Amino acid sequence: MKTIQVPTREQVNEEAQALFDQLQKRLGKVPNLYATIGYSAHALQAFLQFETSLNQGAFTGKEREAVALVVSQVNGCNYCLAAQTMAAVKRGLTQEETLLIRSGRASDQKMNTIVQLAKSIAENKGKSAQNLLAQFFEAGYSEAALIELTGLVTVRIFTNYVYALTAIPVDFPAAQPLPYALQEQPQS
Template sequence: MKTIDVPVREQVSAQTQEIFDKLNKKMGRVPNLYATIGYSDNALKGILDFEDAFSHGAFTPKEREAVNLVVSQVNNCSYCLAAHSMLAGLKGFSSEEIMQIRKGLSVNTKLQVVLQLAKSIVENKGAAKPVLKEAFFDAGYNEAALIELIGLITVRTFTNYVYALTDIPVDFPAVPALS
């Protein structure tokens, strides 16, 4: 079976090298997942632009991070769980909250509605339980927020699938399994 290695800067195109330089400046490094996506200029630019497009939408940074966690949990992506657990901690979630979020749970009822809907969307390949969609709208979200939630799920599922098919080294602290 062919293995996919994390490319170094010299192994990617000039366009991807420019993106790597921007990532290095912003993050201090190029995470292995982004480096691997960098085999394709279009995919790396596209996913970064797509992620950025949702960074100013209906959801707060903490809510987006929570969605990243629950989606990565459902998709069983240890890479994204490690990365987003670290980021969730930096955004103010405790270790206990992170574990609950991964289960689709939160003491914040509005966030729990978002998590439950996101979890259902992923588990049911888009055919979420209607009661959860109704709860989302009852919680004060609108159609634009629903579309953005689907976008957030799409972004994370893309990276989850890249990891699943490449099995690249996780370059973030590992996270405990759910009990």
């Protein structure tokens, strides 16, 4: 099987190099996953534009990180769990909150509504239980917010799948394993 390597700046085309330069300036580095997406300048540019646009929508930074965490947990993406845990803590979530969110719950009711719906969308390939949709709207969210939530789930699925296909090295501190007490227990 072919091993996918993280490309250097010199190994990608000029368009991707310009995006790498922007990332370097903004983040202080080009994360391995972004660099790997950079094999296709079109894919990297589309991903960055999609994510940037969604960051200006209905959800706060903490809520966006919560969506990223729960979707990455559903998809078992160690890269995104590491990166998004670090980002979530920088946005003010505690390590304990990140673990609870990864389990599909949040202590804040409004955040819990978002997390449960995002988890359901990811697990059910875009479908969700009607009660979770009803709770989302009852919490005060609009149809526009539902579409943006779908976008947030989708953008994270993209990065989760890129990692699943490439298994590139994780260049962030590993996320803590989900404690057994927070893992879903089979119904008896």
